[in-house]
Amino acid sequence: MQSNTTLTFYNQNAQDFTDSTIRVDMSALYREFLPTITPNGHILDAGCGSARDAAYFKQQGFTVSAFDASEELAALASQHLQQTVEVSTFQQLDRVNQYDGIWCCASLLHVPKNELPNVFIRLQNALKPNGVLYVSFKYGTTERVDNGREFTDLNETTLTSLIDACPQLNLIKHWQSADQRPGRESESWLNALIKAVPER
Template sequence: MKSNPTLTFYNQNAQHFSDSTLQVDMSALYREFLPNIPANGHILDAGCGSARDAAYFKQQGFCVSAFDASEELAALASQHLQQTVEVKTFQQLDSVNQYHGIWCCASLLHVPKDELPAVFINLQNALKPDGVLYVSFKYGTSERFDNGREFTDLDEDGLNDLIHACPKLSLIKHWQSADQRPGREHEIWLNALIKAASDK
């Protein structure tokens, strides 16, 4: 993300954002994702924010890498995770065949819609064969500006279009869920688990 309002928002509000997300209960999503990852497997928390999820994965014995586009958030996340969180965007992700799992929780939704296909190819390339990708978007079909940030909303059709454009990715399942933050329960999320093809 170049100089843009979303990045400015997170750099200016990093501490508040981190504090407001660290205690959110994500256990239902962990139960969907983690059984797909081998013991001690390597998980990338992509767009990690506070590193809440990366820290949990690390506690469970997984090898964890993390990045965030916001320098301020990455600095806070590095402290929380007790390892370096890279400052990087999805567009800059150039790993190949590296991760058993990639976790994109409420992070891809800030990628402009016309850049999502290339980003999904980057994610596909970064996964090992049989690797699993988790993504979540606010449910809808619009690109919008809200509370100082740019959002790309996605529904099942939009998600399927992205997956079908990636030759090695296939959908395991998708489902809707309510926001877990107090007062945000009316916000609906689209979640999906996506698998990379085996190396056969």
């Protein structure tokens, strides 16, 4: 569960957070993710924030679903996306074999480290066979509180161990990138594309 502290932050700062993230250029990440998704396929933007990315995917002809744990963010995101954004957490995700792609951009990092294994199983189950999952975490090895939000940082080793514990997930690639927000360029992110392999 996102902690009450983190949820309170997003509920109290939903408009500021939306304003500061809605125009960030994510095209480099889209170029990695979208070619792996079936044309016109169904993408889940999980922990969608402002729905910036979901709106882009929708413009590209994909079917889009989205959720966020923050009621206030989900309300703003629904307006931007022009469809309902569900209020939900990763721990409540119970879909099976439903999505061609799942996009978890800077969202899983608020899940406590001890809950991530269960969440990765839920993401695996929600993907169709050969579906692709994108995840990003701030690069590191700590659980920490920063400016009223709780973060779980991962590196390649900790991320790989999470993926290895899911029998149907295969790592396609991982890479590091700099934060795209002005003034945050020194912050490093760990990105990964992960594929759901059909059961043998």
